[in-house]
Amino acid sequence: MADTVTTSAPVPPDAVVPAAPVTPPAARFVNPVTKTVPLAYPVEFNGIVYTQIGLHRMTAREVADFAKSIESGGIVKPPCIDAPQEVLEALDDDDAFELDKAVADFLPRRFRATTEKLTSGAGAPLSLS
Numbered sequence: 001m002a003d004t005v006t007t008s009a010p011v012p013p014d015a016v017v018p019a020a021p022v023t024p025p026a027a028r029f030v031n032p033v034t035k036t037v038p039l040a041y042p043v044e045f046n047g048i049v050y051t052q053i054g055l056h057r058m059t060a061r062e063v064a065d066f067a068k069s070i071e072s073g074g075i076v077k078p079p080c081i082d083a084p085q086e087v088l089e090a091l092d093d094d095d096a097f098e099l100d101k102a103v104a105d106f107l108p109r110r111f112r113a114t115t116e117k118l119t120s121g122a123g124a125p126l127s128l129s
Contacts, residue, residue, distance in 0.1 A: 029057065029059075032056060032057065033056070033057045033106075034054060034055060034056045034057075035054070035055045035102055035105070035106070036052045036053070036054050036055075037052060037053050037054075037055065037095075037098060037099050037102045038051065038052045039051055039052055039053065039091070039092075039095045040092065040094060040095055041091070041092035041094075041095055043087050043090045043091060045084060045086050045087045045090065046084075046086075050083060050087050053081060053082065053083045053087070053099055054081075054082035054083075055080050055081060055082065055102055055103060055106045056080055056082065056106065057080065057106055058078070058079055058080045058106065058107070058108065062079040062080070063108055065079065066078060066079055078103055078106075078107060080103060080106040080107065081099070081103060
């Protein structure tokens with residue numbers, strides 16, 4: 001059996017070839033601060049098993065959006081948590097408590113007084129506030 005070779009038509013020399021899309025430059029942290037919180041009781045969601053949850057420092061934009069979300073009420077997940085809300089709601093309470101203690105270190109100072117009340121054991125977890 002003979003191999004079949006497919007070729008495309010030659011491109012005329014005066015043809016205009018569209019340029020690849022250019023990604024606009026984006027500012028980023030030079031030395032990003034992250035932390036991983038291991039889960040004693042892993043959670044599965046949407047086919048992914050979460051054995052740990054990552055945290056990162058929030059940008060000014062994330063803080064502004066977070067503040068607006070808090071003002072509007074309802075469940076607000078801090079944007080420093082790298083997991084879906086559904087995973088946070090399914091966490092074992094001990095894992096949620098450990099995550100909340102770690103999250104407090106990743107929130108801006110302006111939110112820390114509020115979070116101290118929540119992580120003292122007398123309130124809803126930060127991840128569900």
